Amino acid sequence: MTDDRRSGCPINLTLEVVGDKWSLLIIRDMMFGNRRHFRELLTKSEEGISSNILADRLKTLLEAGIITREDDPSHKQKGIYSLTEQGIELLPILAQMAAWGYKYLPVSEELGIRARLLSEGGPKMWAEFMDELRQTHLGHVRRKKGLSVGERLQAAYERVAKRNDPA
């Protein structure tokens, strides 16, 4: 971890932290797929990250203060990774990326549905989702009123996935 920066530009600094091909995908899986353990992130990812890269990125994200790690009381070896407030606030970047990719790139139907809903929901829905993430990752109390944004996104995904693969 050398801390020589190319410049003090906020966009550049952000890219130096999360501007690689994997970090934001890990964040995405933590946010939308609720992956919290190493194995979950390793095996349940669409893209198939390898374990050394995952370990390296988790370390980097830890050092950057984007995630935290604590021991899982149910299993001595398991660690639970959580997003920090700083990590949760990466959501708008992911949402904009999802919207742009949905509009211009050959997105698959199952994986695109969440992007569409999130894009249509706009900043208001993002804020709501970030509040839910604060509850699950920072231990804030949950106020419970109907389906959460996370649940709605997941349900929409499963509907499309099941429709396309009714096996």
Add this chain to the structure above:
Amino acid sequence: MTDDRRSGCPINLTLEVVGDKWSLLIIRDMMFGNRRHFRELLTKSEEGISSNILADRLKTLLEAGIITREDDPSHKQKGIYSLTEQGIELLPILAQMAAWGYKYLPVSEELGIRARLLSEGGPKMWAEFMDELRQTHLGHVRRKKGLSVGERLQAAYERVAKRNDPA
């Protein structure tokens, strides 16, 4: 240019196109610094990109339909790079990155002022700025009423830069 994708997820696809350390910085310079020639992008960048990387990224961005290149009538060797509509619509991603970096990373004062204004301006200001980019890059007519967003950002930057280095 192999087109095997890791997954059809919109975020992943977006990262495969612009998820490296340089592409978005080039877009940033085209948007905020109005760099349109190879030399300008090469020498006037804060971070000091090297020429082979720049050439490679410009080629990639061309193939992805994010920028276009046309000959400069004033110089047979010069090319003018322009953003496409698709490229202009990367602005919200850059704006969110700027806002996040401004909030959480050690941004320099000069380079941070634009991020602050852009963040405070919100989606409305982004839309206005994107309209201006359509004018300069896509040749849309300019309706002229007061200072443009680009001019305001530039003026703010120069005020801070001059204050900090009154040489």
Add this chain to the structure above:
DNA sequence: GCCAACCGATTGCAATTTGCAACTGGTTGC
């Protein structure tokens, strides 16, 4: 017409990063 400065790249090469596969040392459940 000549030459220096500038133009958009390209090339060779070393250093870094990535990615795969196998493996480690340990824990848990049956």
Add this chain to the structure above:
DNA sequence: GCAACCAGTTGCAAATTGCAATCGGTTGGC
């Protein structure tokens, strides 16, 4: 006690990055 699972680590090859020098051509000044 043993198979399955856990979070990583290691060795090594391949790909990417980054620097410096260079290329062939264009332009402006004289």
